Amino acid sequence: MSATVQQISLATPFSDQKPGTSGLRKSSRQFEIPHYLESFIEASLRVLPGVAGGTLVVGGDGRYGNRRAIGVIARMAAAHGVARLITTTDGILSTPAASNLIRQHGAIGGVILSASHNPGGPDGDFGVKINGANGGPAPESITDAIHAVTRSLDGYRILDGVADLNLEQPGSQRLGELAVEVIDGVDAYVALMQKLFDFDAIGDLLRGDFPMAFDAMHAVTGPYARRILEDLLGAPAGSVRNGTPLEDFGGGHPDPNLTYAHDLAELLLGSDTYRFGAACDGDGDRNMILGTRCFVNPSDSLAVLTANASLVPGYAEGLAGVARSMPTSAAVDVVAKELGIPCFETPTGWKFFGNLLDAGRITLCGEESFGTGSNHIREKDGLWAVLFWLNILARRREPVSRIMAEHWSRFGRHYYSRHDYEAIPTEAAHGLYDRMKAMQPALVGQAFAGRMIATADDFAYTDPVEGSLTAGQGLRLLLDDGSRAVLRLSGTGTQGATLRVYLESYVPPGGDLSQDPQAALAELIGAIDALAEIRQRTGMDRPTVIT
Ligand code: G1P
Ligand code: ZN
Numbered sequence: 001m002s003a004t005v006q007q008i009s010l011a012t013p014f015s016d017q018k019p020g021t022s023g024l025r026k027s028s029r030q031f032e033i034p035h036y037l038e039s040f041i042e043a044s045l046r047v048l049p050g051v052a053g054g055t056l057v058v059g060g061d062g063r064y065g066n067r068r069a070i071g072v073i074a075r076m077a078a079a080h081g082v083a084r085l086i087t088t089t090d091g092i093l094s095t096p097a098a099s100n101l102i103r104q105h106g107a108i109g110g111v112i113l114s115a116s117h118n119p120g121g122p123d124g125d126f127g128v129k130i131n132g133a134n135g136g137p138a139p140e141s142i143t144d145a146i147h148a149v150t151r152s153l154d155g156y157r158i159l160d161g162v163a164d165l166n167l168e169q170p171g172s173q174r175l176g177e178l179a180v181e182v183i184d185g186v187d188a189y190v191a192l193m194q195k196l197f198d199f200d201a202i203g204d205l206l207r208g209d210f211p212m213a214f215d216a217m218h219a220v221t222g223p224y225a226r227r228i229l230e231d232l233l234g235a236p237a238g239s240v241r242n243g244t245p246l247e248d249f250g251g252g253h254p255d256p257n258l259t260y261a262h263d264l265a266e267l268l269l270g271s272d273t274y275r276f277g278a279a280c281d282g283d284g285d286r287n288m289i290l291g292t293r294c295f296v297n298p299s300d301s302l303a304v305l306t307a308n309a310s311l312v313p314g315y316a317e318g319l320a321g322v323a324r325s326m327p328t329s330a331a332v333d334v335v336a337k338e339l340g341i342p343c344f345e346t347p348t349g350w351k352f353f354g355n356l357l358d359a360g361r362i363t364l365c366g367e368e369s370f371g372t373g374s375n376h377i378r379e380k381d382g383l384w385a386v387l388f389w390l391n392i393l394a395r396r397r398e399p400v401s402r403i404m405a406e407h408w409s410r411f412g413r414h415y416y417s418r419h420d421y422e423a424i425p426t427e428a429a430h431g432l433y434d435r436m437k438a439m440q441p442a443l444v445g446q447a448f449a450g451r452m453i454a455t456a457d458d459f460a461y462t463d464p465v466e467g468s469l470t471a472g473q474g475l476r477l478l479l480d481d482g483s484r485a486v487l488r489l490s491g492t493g494t495q496g497a498t499l500r501v502y503l504e505s506y507v508p509p510g511g512d513l514s515q516d517p518q519a520a521l522a523e524l525i526g527a528i529d530a531l532a533e534i535r536q537r538t539g540m541d542r543p544t545v546i547t
Helices: 028-032 036-047 066-079 095-104 140-151 187-196 199-207 221-232 262-269 298-307 331-339 351-358 382-396 400-411 426-443 522-532 534-538
Strands: 004-009 024-027 055-060 084-088 109-113 125-131 155-160 171-175 178-183 212-215 276-280 287-291 294-296 322-325 343-346 364-367 371-374 413-424 451-458 475-479 484-489 497-507
Touching (some): 004 066, 028 125, 036 140, 036 155, 055 066, 066 109, 095 125, 095 187, 187 221, 199 221, 199 382, 212 221, 212 262, 262 276, 262 287, 276 382, 287 298, 294 298, 298 331, 298 371, 298 382, 322 331, 322 351, 331 343, 343 351, 351 364, 371 382, 426 451, 426 484
Parallel strands (some): 055 109, 084 178
Antiparallel strands (some): 024 125, 171 178, 276 287, 451 475
16 A cells, blocks of 8 residues: 545535634534535645644544544645644544644644534534634634635545554554654643642542532543543542543533533532532533532623632732623623723634733633633633632632622622524524614614613624724624623524524622522513514524523
């Protein structure tokens, strides 16, 4: 067998390879169409700077299609003159661990194989995310250029006549001129966490009377969580549940929220057995935090981490600033104000935090969609958030519910909820959205949910580092008492359209801080439904998911 570069011709280019909020995400079946994966990889290798002679990191969340894709990418990387490809045993690599490896090895970027929290398997979804040299999602200039290349692509290059990659154990292999290094995907990530958190204090907590449950949802964080929580920190065996990555995530939907991580939610919310519960998503970048009979909403979680950062070694010297995505509640804004640090409001999607992190303008950031992170990498990081919470709990030795209650009594409470209407016909979704957008100018000054609409706009963001403008990021109704209702169409769904409705209302310290969020927001929920004709136009009488 001798290695030769083959030039494969494409009769017709693929017209649908436009990366969304987090890469190209399609059904597994779609990715099995001959040349489909190859087309996107060819375009990426043509567009990413420094490919010839560079280092590339490749791995994924272990879903169906992961290993095949790694093999294809390695052979294509070889054909494009990549010098070194770093991948992991069994191809298992969480998104945050990939971000870390890219940074650590001075790679030109990485290819992360994941459709995040979307179900996997032959009938599920697959995805390809392209990250840049800073370890974060490639900026729009790159993803737009990749899309443009795919639309007129007439062929691709791939190495032929080489043996299959062996991903069974760590070691070095060659594919033609390409040096392939298979490493343990967990080691470097664990070392990074040990630098940031007080493992002694957390170990003391977990070895004591502190029953906890971590749900890896049969996805990528299992091996990371077992090593860190059970092997290193001494949590009893079995604290990590569903810890073996499966190609179809056991048929589940690896999205850590109250709907899809229902079993864990039951354990924590329905009994007094566990003091702490957490879950991460398919590729390990999302987190859900629970205490005994207490759910911490992600917007509040970011605010609590910010307020308690001085308890954590990696952040004890202070925070440069914080950022949240526009739909995330303003809970962190209040904390930032008290700390006297800047707080940025960005569009949805992690890439907008990247510039702020690279420029040293922020230290912590987060999204309402269960994503939290910091300047340690350029992706959100599920297990990092879990360890941050455990570090706070180890130092404060109070129940999660008390930490929340104290936080609200000091900063006030942002009642918050997101209602998702999934898989609605694209026409209906756009009809609803466009109608609202057209109505917006006339809404200012009108009554809404017993308040008045002060501002109605389509969120636009000027990047404070680059000066670039990103428009069309979500329809906002800002009310005169600081409450909000926001509508957005998802950029990550693969079936029809998903409408997201974000609701928020602020109660200052001294007000009624212990209401049920859905009850506290009931008036807003009714008003936005009536105004946007949500039920009528989607044909759904309730949201698919409420968080
Ligand atoms: C969703 C979340 C968003 C997150 C993205 C990737 O995007 O809402 O916050 O950054 O997944 O995890 P959406 O489907 O809303 O476009
Ligand atoms: Zn994810």
